[in-house]
Amino acid sequence: MRWSRAYIPTLRDDPTDAEAISHKLLVRGGFIRQLMAGSYSLLPLGKRVADKVIGIIRQEIEAIGGVEFELPVVHPGEVWKRTGRWDSVGDELLRIKDRRGADLALALTHEEIFTLHAGELASYRDLPQLWYHFQTKFRDEPRAKGGLLRVREFVMKDSYSFDLDTAGLDVQFDRHFEAYKNVFRRIGTDAVSVEASSGVMGGTESIEFMVRSDSGEDDIAICPACDYAANTEKATSALPAFGDQVWKAPPERFPTPGIRTIAALQEAEGFASAPQQIKTLAYVIDGQMTLLLLRGDHELMEQKLIDGTGTADIRPAHPEEIRRALGADPGSLGAVGVSHLPVIADPALEGRTNMVTGANEDDWHLRGVDVARDIEVSRWLDLRKVKAGEACPRCGAALALDRVIEVGHIFKLGTKYTEALGVTVLDPDGIERLVVMGSYGIGIGRAVAAAVEANHDESGIAWPAAIAPYEAVVTVVKADDPATLAAADEIYRGLLAAGVDVIINDRDERPGVKFADAELIGFPYRVTVGPRGLADGEVEVMRRRGRDKSTLPVGEAVAVVAAAITAERTL
Ligand SMILES: [Zn+2]
Numbered sequence: 001m002r003w004s005r006a007y008i009p010t011l012r013d014d015p016t017d018a019e020a021i022s023h024k025l026l027v028r029g030g031f032i033r034q035l036m037a038g039s040y041s042l043l044p045l046g047k048r049v050a051d052k053v054i055g056i057i058r059q060e061i062e063a064i065g066g067v068e069f070e071l072p073v074v075h076p077g078e079v080w081k082r083t084g085r086w087d088s089v090g091d092e093l094l095r096i097k098d099r100r101g102a103d104l105a106l107a108l109t110h111e112e113i114f115t116l117h118a119g120e121l122a123s124y125r126d127l128p129q130l131w132y133h134f135q136t137k138f139r140d141e142p143r144a145k146g147g148l149l150r151v152r153e154f155v156m157k158d159s160y161s162f163d164l165d166t167a168g169l170d171v172q173f174d175r176h177f178e179a180y181k182n183v184f185r186r187i188g189t190d191a192v193s194v195e196a197s198s199g200v201m202g203g204t205e206s207i208e209f210m211v212r213s214d215s216g217e218d219d220i221a222i223c224p225a226c227d228y229a230a231n232t233e234k235a236t237s238a239l240p241a242f243g244d245q246v247w248k249a250p251p252e253r254f255p256t257p258g259i260r261t262i263a264a265l266q267e268a269e270g271f272a273s274a275p276q277q278i279k280t281l282a283y284v285i286d287g288q289m290t291l292l293l294l295r296g297d298h299e300l301m302e303q304k305l306i307d308g309t310g311t312a313d314i315r316p317a318h319p320e321e322i323r324r325a326l327g328a329d330p331g332s333l334g335a336v337g338v339s340h341l342p343v344i345a346d347p348a349l350e351g352r353t354n355m356v357t358g359a360n361e362d363d364w365h366l367r368g369v370d371v372a373r374d375i376e377v378s379r380w381l382d383l384r385k386v387k388a389g390e391a392c393p394r395c396g397a398a399l400a401l402d403r404v405i406e407v408g409h410i411f412k413l414g415t416k417y418t419e420a421l422g423v424t425v426l427d428p429d430g431i432e433r434l435v436v437m438g439s440y441g442i443g444i445g446r447a448v449a450a451a452v453e454a455n456h457d458e459s460g461i462a463w464p465a466a467i468a469p470y471e472a473v474v475t476v477v478k479a480d481d482p483a484t485l486a487a488a489d490e491i492y493r494g495l496l497a498a499g500v501d502v503i504i505n506d507r508d509e510r511p512g513v514k515f516a517d518a519e520l521i522g523f524p525y526r527v528t529v530g531p532r533g534l535a536d537g538e539v540e541v542m543r544r545r546g547r548d549k550s551t552l553p554v555g556e557a558v559a560v561v562a563a564a565i566t567a568e569r570t571l
Contacts, residue, residue, distance in 0.1 A: 001470065003505040007044050010517050020215035022452035023147025025461050029521045031448075031469070038144025038152030040445070045469040045521065050155070050444050052467040053451075054134055056186050057157045057442060061132050064175040066159055069133040071113050077103025079112045083420040090312055092139045106138040111439055114160040115417040118435060124164045124427050127435070130172060132159030134444070146215060148445035149405060155445065161438040164427060166414070169436045173205075173412055176440045180209055180408050187447060188464035189454045191407055194220045195230040197303050203413035203438075210404035213453040218404050221386045225397035233303035236382060237390035237399055239348055242275065247354040247368040251336055256365045260331025262296040265356065265365065278349065278357040278369065280333040282317035282325070285309055289317055289325050291335050293345040293375070295352075298384040305344075308381040326360045334358035335375045336366055342378040345371070350380065407450045413437040455545075461522030462545045465568035470503040472561055473523040475515065477530030479508045487554065488529035491539065494558035495527075500565055519544065524568065525561050 014024040026032045031046035080086040094106040141152050161172035184191035189211045196208040221235035259265050262274050277296030306312050334357035335343045355369040388401040415434040424432045455462045476488040492504040505514050518526050528540040539557050542549045
């Protein structure tokens with residue numbers, strides 16, 4: 001490609017709304033432009049990178065037996081209703097109507113449609129199957145930001161496995177695990193795998209692949225001593241036993257004028273430390289007001305509530321709802337004596353005595369609360385968010401919390417979708433069996449952004465050769481000098497002939513501008529051809545990573561650069 005014919009609109013300044021480094025560099029490097037919030041156009045360089053990422057993923061999924069499909073983006077609402085997700089997913093699913101008034105959904109993911117096609121499978125002899133495609137998804141994200149990190153429209157590789165039994169699913173899941181590790185290594189990210197919440201996909205088990213970055217929107221708890229790692233939506237920790245003083249008497253009311261928070265009560269009373277208090281939250285779950293109890297110093301992890309109750313239809317109760325149900329305002333709530341509402345309690349409260357909680361009367365609290373004796377707990381459910389420094393649930397070492405970008409997610413779905421859509425096959429004994437499914441996703445744009453987050457310096461991006469928009473740039477220092485241009489052109493053609501994906505910067509611009517653009521965009525190798533070097537029969541070669549420069553005889557440049565790129569491309 002000749003730069004003079006290309007479209008590479010680099011910018012000097014960061015976009016004003018950008019925080020994530022990948023957002024800044026991809027816009028400035030001329031890879032992407034925003035159309036609207038959460039919606040980006042790939043410009044030619046961005047398209048080249050995305051296609052290379054797609055190529056790597058395709059290789060890895062084909063290597064584990066995948067066969068490629070292409071399914072539509074607009075789905076009949078009816079099939080989403082049959083799996084229950086038309087109602088359970090919430091506003092992330094964009095629902096539209098066609099001219100006849102029929103309900104349609106934009107693809108949020110493709111479990112429903114692939115499962116429909118699996119309806120043609122008849123016998124165990126048709127299994128296993130591994131089907132995949134690259135296709136657009138639309139998710140009506142409320143907080144689209146961060147460039148390609150959190151978008152509403154994006155292309156995803158999603159694959160779906162179909163097996164006769166869970167043993168077959170386990171094999172396909174493990175193969176995806178290895179394939180994903182290969183993908184993320186090949187695109188230059190050091191992804192860690194963690195236990196995850198399955199969220200709206202459902203199923204029994206899921207693993208996310210995470211790349212550490214301050215631009216991420218997820219947190220993981222990770223053990224430095226063993227292999228425990230989990231999304232904080234799912235992570236647990238071991239808490240030391242709490243040595244409560246025994247309080248034999250029934251709970252005792254005491255006045256707490258104006259006190260509405262755990263912290264204020266801790267300060268005012270001195271003895272009621274936060275871990276000695278019960279935090280009472282009022283939530284509406286599937287339309288039912290419910291009390292959630294946590295230790296005073298613990299925070300609610302809403303995803304655990306969603307996973308534990310099986311519904312995403314949760315919200316904090318409004319103050320007027322709370323007053324109607326309990327007779328007090330938030331800040332004075334408690335579950336002692338409450339029998340008309342369900343009470344879900346975090347296990348950190350199990351067996352605790354001599355605790356302090358709201359009395360369901362403004363300005364009054366109760367002390368001496370014995371959880372087992374005084375509170376009617378409907379259900380124990382892990383609700384709390386793990387904190388850094390708490391003990392690993394497996395080995396006891398202190399957990400660290402890391403900010404990460406989720407780049408891949410694999411799910412053991414089981415029979416959730418095949419049951420809803422009636423997908424069965426005959427087993428060897430002629431008995432009808434529900435097909436067992438898994439699903440596996442990688443967002444292409446997010447993977448591109450994560451690769452930038454992991455491969456950049458103060459001058460710009462430093463792409464791994466495998467996904468660089470071009471593997472090398474031949475920079476012509478003096479494009480208006482015919483001899484220089486001719487020499488550069490010969491090297492450019494030589495690299496092309498050697499199979500290198502190369503661009504020649506033949507534009508009539510100052511060398512400084514060309515060098516800055518090359519570093520910003522991040523071509524792995526730059527060959528600089530100028531009149532002064534040519535006079536000595538030499539050109540300069542620079543490797544973008546580490547910026548190591550060397551001078552080579554003109555005649556050797558092609559062979560040396562081609563060999564270096566070939567070696568890096570296949571790492
Ligand atoms: Zn551990």
